[in-house]
Amino acid sequence: MTGFFDIIENIIKALVFPGLLFATIGGLILAGFDRKVIARMQRRVGPPILQPTYDFFKLAGKETIVPHAANKPVYLAAPFVGYVSLIVMMTLIPIGGYSAFSGKADLIVILYLLTIPAVALIVGGSASGSPYAGIGVSREMVTMMAYELPLIIVFLAVARLVGGSSLEFSLQYINAWQVANGPVISHLAMIPAALAMLLVIPAEVGTQPFDVAEAETEICEGPLVEYSGLPLGMFKLNTAVKMFVMTSLFSALFLGGIYNGIHTGVTLWGIHFLDIIIRAIIHFAISLVVTLICMTTVHAVTARLKIEHLFKFYWTVVTGLALISLILVWIGL
Amino acid sequence: MNYTHFPVLSVMGLFLGGFLVEIFGSKNKTVRNIIVMLFTTVSACLMLYLTIPVFGRGEVISYWMGNWEPVGGHAIGIGYEIDGLNMFFVILVVLTYWLSAVYSIKYMEKDRHLGHYYTLFLMLAGSVLGLVCTGDIFNLYVMVEIMTFAAVALTAFRNKKGSNLEAAFKYLVIGSVGSGFTLTGITLLYMQFHTLNMAQLASLVSGNMTPVSVLALSFMFIGFGVKSFIVPFHTPAADAYMSAPTSISMVFSGMVNKAGVYGMIRLLYMVFRVIDKSAIQIVVVVFGAVTMFIGVTMALAQHDFKRLLAFHSISQIGYVITAIGLCSLMGMTSGLFHAMNHTLFKGLLFLCAGAVLYATGTTDLDKLGGLSKKMPKTTICFLIGAFSISGLPPFNGFASKWMIYQAVYEKAVVTGNFFYTFVTVTAVVVSVMTLASFIKVTQAVFFGQAPKNLANTKEVPFSMRLPMWIMSALCLFGGVFYRLIGRYLLIPAGQAAFNITNYIDAMLGESTAVSASVTNVSMDLADGFSYWNPIVWLVIFITVLIAVCLVLIMGSGSRGKVLESGKDAAEDGKYSTFFSGEKSEYSHVAGSDLFWGFKHNWRKYFGIMQSVHSGNINDYSLMTVICSALIVIVFTVIFI
Numbered sequence: 024m025t026g027f028f029d030i031i032e033n034i035i036k037a038l039v040f041p042g043l044l045f046a047t048i049g050g051l052i053l054a055g056f057d058r059k060v061i062a063r064m065q066r067r068v069g070p071p072i073l074q075p076t077y078d079f080f081k082l083a084g085k086e087t088i089v090p091h092a093a094n095k096p097v098y099l100a101a102p103f104v105g106y107v108s109l110i111v112m113m114t115l116i117p118i119g120g121y122s123a124f125s126g127k128a129d130l131i132v133i134l135y136l137l138t139i140p141a142v143a144l145i146v147g148g149s150a151s152g153s154p155y156a157g158i159g160v161s162r163e164m165v166t167m168m169a170y171e172l173p174l175i176i177v178f179l180a181v182a183r184l185v186g187g188s189s190l191e192f193s194l195q196y197i198n199a200w201q202v203a204n205g206p207v208i209s210h211l212a213m214i215p216a217a218l219a220m221l222l223v224i225p226a227e228v229g230t231q232p233f234d235v236a237e238a239e240t241e242i243c244e245g246p247l248v249e250y251s252g253l254p255l256g257m258f259k260l261n262t263a264v265k266m267f268v269m270t271s272l273f274s275a276l277f278l279g280g281i282y283n284g285i286h287t288g289v290t291l292w293g294i295h296f297l298d299i300i301i302r303a304i305i306h307f308a309i310s311l312v313v314t315l316i317c318m319t320t321v322h323a324v325t326a327r328l329k330i331e332h333l334f335k336f337y338w339t340v341v342t343g344l345a346l347i348s349l350i351l352v353w354i355g356l
Numbered sequence: 357m358n359y360t361h362f363p364v365l366s367v368m369g370l371f372l373g374g375f376l377v378e379i380f381g382s383k384n385k386t387v388r389n390i391i392v393m394l395f396t397t398v399s400a401c402l403m404l405y406l407t408i409p410v411f412g413r414g415e416v417i418s419y420w421m422g423n424w425e426p427v428g429g430h431a432i433g434i435g436y437e438i439d440g441l442n443m444f445f446v447i448l449v450v451l452t453y454w455l456s457a458v459y460s461i462k463y464m465e466k467d468r469h470l471g472h473y474y475t476l477f478l479m480l481a482g483s484v485l486g487l488v489c490t491g492d493i494f495n496l497y498v499m500v501e502i503m504t505f506a507a508v509a510l511t512a513f514r515n516k517k518g519s520n521l522e523a524a525f526k527y528l529v530i531g532s533v534g535s536g537f538t539l540t541g542i543t544l545l546y547m548q549f550h551t552l553n554m555a556q557l558a559s560l561v562s563g564n565m566t567p568v569s570v571l572a573l574s575f576m577f578i579g580f581g582v583k584s585f586i587v588p589f590h591t592p593a594a595d596a597y598m599s600a601p602t603s604i605s606m607v608f609s610g611m612v613n614k615a616g617v618y619g620m621i622r623l624l625y626m627v628f629r630v631i632d633k634s635a636i637q638i639v640v641v642v643f644g645a646v647t648m649f650i651g652v653t654m655a656l657a658q659h660d661f662k663r664l665l666a667f668h669s670i671s672q673i674g675y676v677i678t679a680i681g682l683c684s685l686m687g688m689t690s691g692l693f694h695a696m697n698h699t700l701f702k703g704l705l706f707l708c709a710g711a712v713l714y715a716t717g718t719t720d721l722d723k724l725g726g727l728s729k730k731m732p733k734t735t736i737c738f739l740i741g742a743f744s745i746s747g748l749p750p751f752n753g754f755a756s757k758w759m760i761y762q763a764v765y766e767k768a769v770v771t772g773n774f775f776y777t778f779v780t781v782t783a784v785v786v787s788v789m790t791l792a793s794f795i796k797v798t799q800a801v802f803f804g805q806a807p808k809n810l811a812n813t814k815e816v817p818f819s820m821r822l823p824m825w826i827m828s829a830l831c832l833f834g835g836v837f838y839r840l841i842g843r844y845l846l847i848p849a850g851q852a853a854f855n856i857t858n859y860i861d862a863m864l865g866e867s868t869a870v871s872a873s874v875t876n877v878s879m880d881l882a883d884g885f886s887y888w889n890p891i892v893w894l895v896i897f898i899t900v901l902i903a904v905c906l907v908l909i910m911g912s913g914s915r916g917k918v919l920e921s922g923k924d925a926a927e928d929g930k931y932s933t934f935f936s937g938e939k940s941e942y943s944h945v946a947g948s949d950l951f952w953g954f955k956h957n958w959r960k961y962f963g964i965m966q967s968v969h970s971g972n973i974n975d976y977s978l979m980t981v982i983c984s985a986l987i988v989i990v991f992t993v994i995f996i
Contacts, residue, residue: 037899092805094728094735103904110900111893124892131761132888134784135749138791142748145795146739149803152726157950160799164792165953168785175784179765179777186769192762253908330953338957353774 036123037114040303046113049307050264051076056311057230057266057319064323075263082256090249092152101147102250102257105140109264112136116271117198119282119302129192130178133272134171137227140261141167147258148246159245162330163229163236169337170226176345177216177223181207181276183352194275201279208277216348217277221317222341224269226333228262230318232325235333266318270310278309360419362406363436363446363489366399370482374475382471389461392474396457396481400450403485410443411848416862418491426864431553437491439859440852444692444845445488445618448699452610453481455703455823460603462819463710467601473513477604480506484611488618491863493542493627494552496619500538500583504531507612511600523595526973530592533980534582541575544568545627555863558626558856565630565995573628574991578984580623584616586677587647588983590670591969591976594654597666598719602710605662609669609706610699617676617695621688624680626856631683635994638775640681641764645779648674652789654969656951657962661709661719661801664793665702668745671786672698678779679760682767689842689850690759696845697752697834701744704827708738711816711824712801721797726806730813735802737824742798744831746791750890752834757787758888796950836890 036042055072062069071077089095114123115133145163148156182192184207185200201207208217226233237244247258282305287297328336373395381388409415417438420426424433438446460477464470483502490496508531512524546552548568549560561569578589585593593613597605624631624640631637651671658664672694679691711734712727713719728735744751747758761780768776806813815821834841852858955962968979 034899037896038903042896043900043903092726094732094803096732097728097735097739097803103901107897107900107904111896114896115893124896129888131758131784132749135747135754135758136893138788139748142743142791142795146798146803149795149799150728152803152805154804157799157804160795161950162953164795165951168788168792168951168954171788172781172785175781179780182765183769183777331956334953334957349777350774353777 037110040299041116041118041121041123042114043110045118045303046110046264046267047260049310050260050267051079052307053266053270053311053314054263057314057322060315060319061323064319075259079256079260082259083253085252087252087254088249090151090153093249094150094152097150098147098249099254101143101150102254102261105143105147105261106257106264108136108139108143109261109268112268113264113271115194116268117194117275117279118271119299119306121299121302122195122198130182130194130197131175131192133194134175134178137268138167138171140265141227144246144258144261147250147254148248151246151249153249155242155248156246158242159236159238159248162238162242163246165330165334166226166229166233166236169334170223170341173219173337173341173345174223174227176342176349177220177276180213180216180345180349180352183349184210184213198275198279206278206281212351213277213348215344215351217273219341219345219348220273220276221313222337222344224273224313224317225321226337227269228265228318231322232328233333234327235330238327266314267310270313271306273313274306274309281305359406359409360417362402363417363438364419364421366402367482367486367489369395369399369402370478370485374478374482377474377478378471381474382469385465385470388470388474392457392460392478395478396454399481399485400454403446403450406438407443407447410438410440411844414440414848416858418862426553426556429556429864431492431551431556431864434495435491435553435555435863436489437555437859437863438489439855439862440848441618441621441692441850442488442852444696444849444852445614446485447845448614448696449481449485449488449611452607452699452703453477453484455826456603456607456610459606459707459710459820459823460601462817463603463714464601467514473510473601476506476510476513477607480510480604480607480612484615487615491554492552493545493554493557496554497535497538497542500579500615500619501535503612503615504528504535504583507531507596507600507604507608510604511596513601513604514599517599519595520599523592523599526592526976527596529973529977530582530589530980533977533984534579534589536579537575537582537984538579541572541579544572544575548572553863554622554627555860558629559860559864561627562629565628567992567996569628570991570995571988573623573630574988576623577620577991578987580616580619581643581987582616582980584613584620584673584677585670586616586643586673587650587670588979590647590651591979593670594663594666594969595971597669598660598663602662602706602713605665606703606706606710609665609702613669613673614695614699617673617680620677621680621853625853626859629856631681633994634771637681637683638773639990639994641678641776641779644674644676644678644681645782646674647671647677648786649782650965652786652793653958653961654965655793656789656796656955657965658793659721661712661721661724661797662706664721664797665705665709668705668790668793669698669702671790672702672745674786675757675760675783678783679763682763684763684767685847685850685854686759686766687763688853689846690756690763692849692853693838693841693846694753694756694760696841697744697756697831700827700830700834701741701751701753704737704741704824704831705745707820707824707827708734708741711820714816714820715813716810721800723807724801724810725804726802727810727813728802730806730810731802731815733815733821734824737821737828738802739798740828740831742794744835746794747787748791749888750832750835750894752831752838755835755838755888755890757783792951792954799950836894838890 054075059069059072145160149160185197207213229237282302373391377388377391381391419436421434464473479502483499487496487499508524508528511527512521514520549557551557582589597608648671651667651674655664655667676691676695679687709719744753747754761783764776764780
């Protein structure tokens with residue numbers, strides 16, 4: 024019978040928490056807050072918090088048009104592959120110190136799993152056959168090349184700090200280390216890396232000023248130009264979930280050990296239900312704050328960059344920040 | 357069954373087949389195909405049978421030609437020897453030439469003088485197989501020579517185009533420089549130690565690096581460097597891969613440059629056993645890192661499908677060289693794994709390029725487009741290959757690259773050398789650039805809009821698709837079940853590379869390997885395989901996918917329909933691509949300038965690279981010779 028309960032437990036992990044349901048709802052609410060706060064910053068009233076959710080259901084009810092030039096299977100499958108891989112990402116990241124499957128993948132695997140949604144967007148856009156999408160695809164790819172370099176350096180810095188002399192890359196291990204030694208961000212040498220990571224998040228998600236790939240005003244949302252109906256809704260949902268995944272990754276990497284004191288002792292079928300719920304709420308609050316800092320505020324006060332400036336910015340300023348941390352950690356500060 | 361004869365029978369069989377096909381098969385197509393398939397299949401089966409004793413029972417197979425066994429521990433005759441490492445490369449070689457032979461039947465049917473083609477093809481296959489089986493260093497040189505000249509002739513096989521002859525000429529010149537260096541190195545060794553047997557050389561040379569040995573080492577390093585096309589000896593590779601028929605390009609990237617890698621491993625790990633010096637490790641890793649970086653950046657600038665793949669071959673060999681330069685079991689296994697994966701996905705990509713060439717008659721990225729509607733199966737194979745080479749999970753390229761990153765980073769932590777961290781970062785960035793350049797191909801060739809002249813393109817025949825499907829399946833299998841491959845294939849092969857005593861003992865008898873000490877490396881590989889479980893990932897992926905599909909099916913009542921254009925709907929504006937109300941017209945974003953934002957920032961670098969790759973054989977030879985001189989100086993400084 025234990026085998027049966029294990030399967031049920033794993034299915035719940037994948038589909039309810041921290042998988043499908045949690046990630047989707049969290050992402051949609053984050054996106055709603057993002058829009059609301061930007062509106063308030065720009066002295067508008069702004070849409071209700073649930074507006075992204077309404078938008079998704081509205082789009083799901085519209086008809087989907089497959090353009091004549093498109094490759095139908097790839098065009099239709101791409102948004103779903105991106106969405107599902109984001110959900111799987113979420114199950115691999117410790118949420119509030121609670122890790123569902125995070126012993127099964129390490130930081131470099133996470134780095135590569137993160138590329139799958141971006142590749143899904145690129146391939147889907149490319150498969151639509153539109154020249155606008157072609158330009159968008161090119162820009163999305165250059166953006167990816169731009170942020171991947173600082174991101175790997177940030178990851179190596181964290182791994183070096185945490186691993187010491189042994190080879191330990193797993194997020195679960197990083198979490199355990201933070202529980203013992205305090206959050207990574209409390210080490211002064213890691214502050215530049217945290218800043219670099221905060222700058223990587225908006226490019227990864229694709230919000231202003233780093234939304235060159237989907238620039239509505241010049242290339243009509245680039246890869247999404249031909250999409251309509253449910254697939255378009257899925258891509259919008261992907262952006263929202265990606266916000267949640269990236270901010271969760273940030274808090275798992277840099278703010279891991281802050282849940283130490285939370286122990287209510289309330290259990291149900293041997294699981295600390297209340298703890299998990301409280302931790303998930305705190306985790307979501309942190310994600311919200313990170314979103315407000317690195318995406319909403321930046322979005323409200325900046326205008327879109329050109330692609331070559333974006334590339335230069337990431338390979339000089341952001342990489343420089345990450346490199347400072349790596350070198351400081353390497354020489355043992 | 358006495359299986360010790362199998363290696364020599366396979367090699368001889370391939371050479372024999374090469375002559376028979378010219379004598380009996382030059383006129384009749386059926387006879388020719390039967391001879392080719394018979395000899396390649398039989399030799400492949402004979403060699404694959406040897407996996408049972410070598411990997412299953414851990415035996416080392418040794419065979420003395422003409423029964424010239426060593427007298428008093430002194431080898432006289434030519435010996436063949438197969439341990440785990442040889443066997444690993446043998447598997448790559450037989451897989452490559454067998455699949456290439458299957459593909460050739462249809463792909464080459466429009467060409468003339470096919471008797472010559474198959475003669476050269478079988479010579480090439482036999483020589484590479486002999487190269488990875490032989491235990492005699494002069495025999496190895498002979499095989500290198502046969503390989504080079506068969507490869508040169510095959511490069512020029514479609515000799516109606518002048519550029520193909522030019523490519524063959526470049527390959528001939530640079531290849532001969534490499535062979536010359538190898539021969540000189542072997543001569544210097546023979547002069548000192550009076551033997552040509554690799555096992556005996558290994559027991560004599562170790563710890564005995566005279567200045568002449570150093571010179572021999574650096575010459576042979578250059579020689580195998582040229583054969584595996586590492587930077588700065590990569591210059592003929594791009595032209596050769598592009599000009600050769602695609603079935604041969606696949607053989608080049610699948611086994612010819614792997615032969616160079618094999619030679620490099622034997623040279624550094626066994627014959628001279630110098631890899632445990634940290635300076636040598638750094639030199640090899642620098643070569644690997646520079647090779648992967650220059651290869652991929654050059655690939656980003658290419659306009660031709662096959663030329664782009666050629667530069668990626670160079671780049672991926674850079675990964676392999678980096679990994680084997682680390683001198684750790686993790687490094688060796690990951691390097692071998694990447695070599696194997698490179699054979700699979702690069703072979704697959706070359707076959708896709710060949711299918712495009714077969715169907716459309718061009719590989720120019722600016723003239724193609726929209727083929728995914730005409731050739732859907734090729735498109736899927738291409739996407740699998742592209743995702744594998746760019747290292748997307750759960751394909752095999754990811755598993756091996758991830759192991760390489762871990763091995764390099766482990767080296768950085770163990771030695772405390774910041775240089776290796778830098779190499780890790782380079783490797784990751786190169787991987788992203790690889791993805792970028794394959795996105796370019798995807799957009800330029802398979803997606804987008806088809807030009808008018810490609811309207812009647814058809815999917816390629818089944819016998820060409822079969823090798824593509826086999827390789828795609830292996831790419832996915834290798835990525836998901838990499839632990840199995842690691843346990844049964846890679847770790848035995850990697851351990852064999854370090855276990856020199858075993859090799860020498862099997863060749864020369866039990867007691868001769870007294871002076872040979874195994875390189876001091878931990879043989880435990882528990883850490884490397886623990887943090888990525890693609891099966892768990894796939895299971896979660898499929899669970900979530902099923903859930904999403906169920907939700908969609910249940911909610912389909914309120915969901916909008918999927919509308920698709922019919923046959924004559926090209927005129928219907930609703931289904932044409934978005935043009936802000938203008939009438940739809942042919943407009944395709946071609947490959948050449950897709951990554952303008954990237955290239956603009958790197959324009960100085962690309963300017964330098966363009967002037968270095970001048971296409972002039974005089975410049976290339978000069979570069980080869982100057983770099984060779986530098987290598988000799990560096991090796992001399994290290995040892996003195």
